[in-house]
Amino acid sequence: MTREEYRAAMDDAAYLAGCAVRRETPDAQRVAAMELGRLYEAAQTHMLAAAAGMALETAGVGDERFVRAVALAQRKAALLEADSAAVREKLDEAGIWHMPLKGSVLKELYPRFGMREMADVDILFDAPRAGDVRQIMEDLGFQTDSFGCFHDDAYTKLPVSHFEMHRTLFSEAAESELHAYYADVRDRLLPDGESACGLRFTDEDFYLYLIAHEYKHYTGGGTGLRSLLDTYVFLRAKPLDEAYVAREAERLGIADFERKNRSLAFRLFDGAELTPEERKRLDYMIFSGTFGTAENEADSRIAEKGRWGYFLSWLHPSREIMIESFPVLREKPALTPVFRVWRLIRAFVSGDRDYRRQCRRARLRALLGRDRKNSE
Numbered sequence: 001m002t003r004e005e006y007r008a009a010m011d012d013a014a015y016l017a018g019c020a021v022r023r024e025t026p027d028a029q030r031v032a033a034m035e036l037g038r039l040y041e042a043a044q045t046h047m048l049a050a051a052a053g054m055a056l057e058t059a060g061v062g063d064e065r066f067v068r069a070v071a072l073a074q075r076k077a078a079l080l081e082a083d084s085a086a087v088r089e090k091l092d093e094a095g096i097w098h099m100p101l102k103g104s105v106l107k108e109l110y111p112r113f114g115m116r117e118m119a120d121v122d123i124l125f126d127a128p129r130a131g132d133v134r135q136i137m138e139d140l141g142f143q144t145d146s147f148g149c150f151h152d153d154a155y156t157k158l159p160v161s162h163f164e165m166h167r168t169l170f171s172e173a174a175e176s177e178l179h180a181y182y183a184d185v186r187d188r189l190l191p192d193g194e195s196a197c198g199l200r201f202t203d204e205d206f207y208l209y210l211i212a213h214e215y216k217h218y219t220g221g222g223t224g225l226r227s228l229l230d231t232y233v234f235l236r237a238k239p240l241d242e243a244y245v246a247r248e249a250e251r252l253g254i255a256d257f258e259r260k261n262r263s264l265a266f267r268l269f270d271g272a273e274l275t276p277e278e279r280k281r282l283d284y285m286i287f288s289g290t291f292g293t294a295e296n297e298a299d300s301r302i303a304e305k306g307r308w309g310y311f312l313s314w315l316h317p318s319r320e321i322m323i324e325s326f327p328v329l330r331e332k333p334a335l336t337p338v339f340r341v342w343r344l345i346r347a348f349v350s351g352d353r354d355y356r357r358q359c360r361r362a363r364l365r366a367l368l369g370r371d372r373k374n375s376e
Contacts, residue, residue, distance in 0.1 A: 001038050009042035010286045014225055016055035017048050018269035021233050023111055025058045040065045046224040047117040054112055074114030076160045077107065083161045084121050090136045091125065092196040098125040099189060099199040101166065102213065105206065106230050109237045120162040127167035169209065170216065173318065178212050181252055203238045208248050210234065211261060215254045222288025232265040
């Protein structure tokens with residue numbers, strides 16, 4: 001579909017998602033005018049198909065694609081919850097403190113099971129116990145996808161479970177300021193009141209982390225409407241100490257982003273007419289998809305560092321980024337030149353996933369200043 005068609009479909013998806021979370025029946029005339037094929041395709045790219053499908057259901061529309069999307073979202077949510085409960089039980093038995101993050105908490109605030117679609121489960125845990133956590137995950141049937149390479153370890157279990165077990169909330173290499181703010185996060189966590197070793201944020205700190213995570217993606221590759229809907233749902237459900245939120249958002253360096261993000265969330269899902277500035281901001285999110293794009297990430301870095309500076313930072317990354325990619329360098333820094341060469345060779349000749357090749361092409365287009373709009 002064209003950009004205008006996609007934009008119109010996403011406007012419809014946002015309207016339906018707003019109706020769904022408010023438990024309101026969509027306007028029959030507006031629903032009748034929707035092109036359901038385009039709507040489904042667009043909603044899928046932002047993980048809003050289940051919410052849109054539930055809203056359509058209340059309007060008496062039983063489109064097979066949306067019925068299937070709702071069923072699949074609910075099935076995946078059930079499987080993820082079962083695996084999550086098993087993981088948390090084992091962490092309790094091992095005496096390892098832990099805290100579910102993001103969607104694992106937010107999904108409980110949505111009015112229907114499965115309305116908040118889940119890509120994975122994120123859990124923060126006591127980092128020195130990473131080896132014990134890996135043993136627990138593998139004993140539960142998970143495959144280790146990555147361990148000790150990043151600020152989170154990744155595990156997969158068929159058919160749908162993907163877990164990211166966080167040693168820290170943000171990467172020291174890629175998000176140093178956010179990482180520094182949350183370096184002593186354990187000190188501000190509270191018992192969750194449900195398990196022996198489970199912890200939780202206060203509502204204010206959960207919201208700040210939610211927005212900080214959103215900011216990380218927005219200023220990188222971009223982020224989609226599901227995260228904006230999360231903000232809307234959370235703030236409707238949780239009264240906050242606004243003075244504390246404002247003060248800590250300033251400390252995090254995200255105060256302006258928080259204000260604009262909050263305003264856009266409410267104006268969009270409440271159905272208000274957007275200002276040109278808000279429309280521009282929304283378009284950036286619409287065309288980012290759920291998890292952003294490599295083009296956006298490259299454009300953001302070029303705007304920050306200049307084209308030549310971005311190229312040099314890619315060609316010669318910091319020591320922290322190299323250690324995150326190749327943990328052996330922490331103990332053997334003398335090997336850094338060897339791994340720098342290997343990193344460049346791997347980037348262009350390895351037979352890795354199509355996604356990684358697409359990212360490299362996107363970054364190259366950005367460096368060359370190619371007009372993406374003309375290439376779509």
